[in-house]
Amino acid sequence: MQIPPLAGLATYEEAARVGYSVEENVARFLRYAWIEKRAMEVGLYWLASTPEWEVKEALGLHLSLDADHAADIRVRVGEMRNPVPRMDVCPDPAIDQFFDELLTAQDTVEKIVGLYGVLKPALLAAYRAHFAKSNPIMDHPTRYMIKHILVDEEEMNVWGAMAVTAVTHTPSAQAKADQWQAHLNAFLQNMGGIMGDQEKPAELPASRAVEPFTPDFFPQRDDRFAMKWNFINPQRQVSMNEAVPLDERIIALMCRRVVEMDVPEYMTRIIAESKGEPWEYYVELTRQLWDEVRHAMLGSIYFENRGVDWKKHIAIHPGMSIRLGTLNVKDAHNVLYAIEQNLMPAKTGKKLEYQISVNANSPLAAQIQDYDWADEVLHVHTGRKWLLPKTGLPSGEAVKKGWALRAETVDVLEKYDDRGEQKNWWPEFVQEVLGRETAHEEFNLVRM
Ligand SMILES: [Fe+2]
Ligand SMILES: [Fe+2]
Ligand SMILES: [Fe+2]
Structure with a gap:
């Protein structure tokens, strides 16, 4: 047996097959990068307003991956063309026309079918075809890049196909989905497909x-969230109370994780309405957004593991998201900055939360807090990099300003508190999970 040539990437015969030229590559990449950017934006526009928790989870992941994909494609274009063509402009108005139609989706069925029944499968097919046609040696960097994008897009499509099946299980939903799919497919075809080379x-x-599209960032929860309009937040005070036994403090900490879904909900608007930033901004901020989705997931994993119906027994409300929705995006980001810098002091912040869970002898909670802490350190750097220059303030001043801005929004929830009973749910929750009375005595029942 001979040692294989060409680093094992192809046979000589395969390597002699002519693939896309540099020009053909660049023309397609400008489209893919724009489509990935617009797909990221769709996720940002829909995450808060879509009630189903599982859709929020997936959109958070997928929009951050799409920001990464656009970043990779931008780099590859830069390697092939000097000067680099502009990548902040739409390469084909028919692409934007397709997305304008997609964004008219009225409900979860139309959102899921549009994104995961039409766009994503077409994008996946285009990447597969592009990979297959590219020359394996001359254009190896392209193949290398697409191979990695494909791993993500394939996973997204697996989730997407199951989600489409789930939302179209009734005949009426299926009929509506079919009609919507046909409508969008016509607009997809009108852009010549993803690559732009199909007949119109x-x-x-x-x-x-x-009408011109106006995003709706108002956060929604589905009806499984029994206390979605109860803005009372006992969990932080309980978790910090040294007089409370560790097993109760742990469930309080895990409540603090699971309610974090309102962070990505308000981050969507901050990112979506920050136009014209360097692409790195979108990559790093969507990564942070996805981390916050994961923090909410971590709390849910903990309670599922303990067999607790967390949607029913915890007030998972979107209070902070509603409050920050009343600020301009720079000020909202400034509040996020203050909250995150505040997580760093060892005696009150993430280190303490980690130690509580280690002391409580809960390996699962300890691991959750361990990674939560690591993520929050990263977010502190992200905030310093992107928010501080905008404020023109030193960090300490920006933190002070963030708290002041947060305090300004404290009355906002009054307008919404008649949507549900405002009550201290903690004693019942402790009874449910631990089978005894809470050891926390004095509750501050301010709406958060
Ligand atoms: Fe993507
Ligand atoms: Fe977090
Ligand atoms: Fe964070």
């Missing part, structure tokens, strides 16, 4: 995008 349809259906 003779006629387009009437556009649904008659």
Whole structure:
């Protein structure tokens, strides 16, 4: 047996097959990068307003991956063309037209079917075809890049296919989905498909995008969240109370994790309405957003593991997201900055939370807090890099300003508190999970 040539990437015969030229590559990459950017934006526009928790989880992951994909493609274009063509402009108005239609989705069925029944499968097919046609040696960097994007896009499509099945299980939902899919497919075809090289349809259906798109960032929860409008937050005080036994402090800490979904909810607006930033901004901020989705997931994992119906027994409300929605995006980001810097002091912050869970002898909670801490250190750096220069303030001043801004929004929830009973749910929760009375005595029942 001979040692294989060409580093094992291809046979000589395969390597002699002519693939895309540099020009053909660049023309396609400009489209893919724009499509990935717009897919990221769709996720940002939909995460808060889509009630289903599982959709929020997936959108958080997928929008951050799409920001990464756009970043990779931008780098590859830069390697092939000097000067680098502009990548902050739409390469084909028909692409934007497709996304304008997609954004008219009215409900979860249309959102899921549009994104995961139309766009994502087409994108996956385009990447597969591109990979297959690229020359394995001459264009190895492209293949290397697409191979890694494909891993993500394949996983997204697996989730997406199951989600489409789940939301179209009734005949009426299926009929509505079919109609919507046909509508969007016509607009996809009108852009020549993802690559732009397919034949366009003779006629387009009437556009649904008659009004300019205005994003709705108001956070929603589905009806499994029994206390979604109860803004009382006992968990922080209980977790910090040294007079409370560790097993109760741990469940308080895990409540603090699971309610974190409101962080990505308000971050969507901060990122989506920050236009014209360097692409790195979107990559790093969407990564942070996804981390916050994961922090909420971590709390849910803990309670699922203990067999607790967390959606029913914990007030997982979107209070901070509603409050920060009343500030401009720079000020909202400034509040996030203050909150995150505040997690660093060892005696009150993430280190303490980690130690509580180690002391409580809960390996699962300890690991959750260990990674939560690591993520928050990263977020402190992200905030220093992107928010501080915008404020023109030294860090200490920016923190003070963040707390002041947060305090300004304290009355915002009054407008919404008649949507549900405002009550201290902690004693019942402790009874449910630990089978005894809470050891915490004095509750501060301020709405958060
Ligand atoms: Fe992507
Ligand atoms: Fe977090
Ligand atoms: Fe964070």
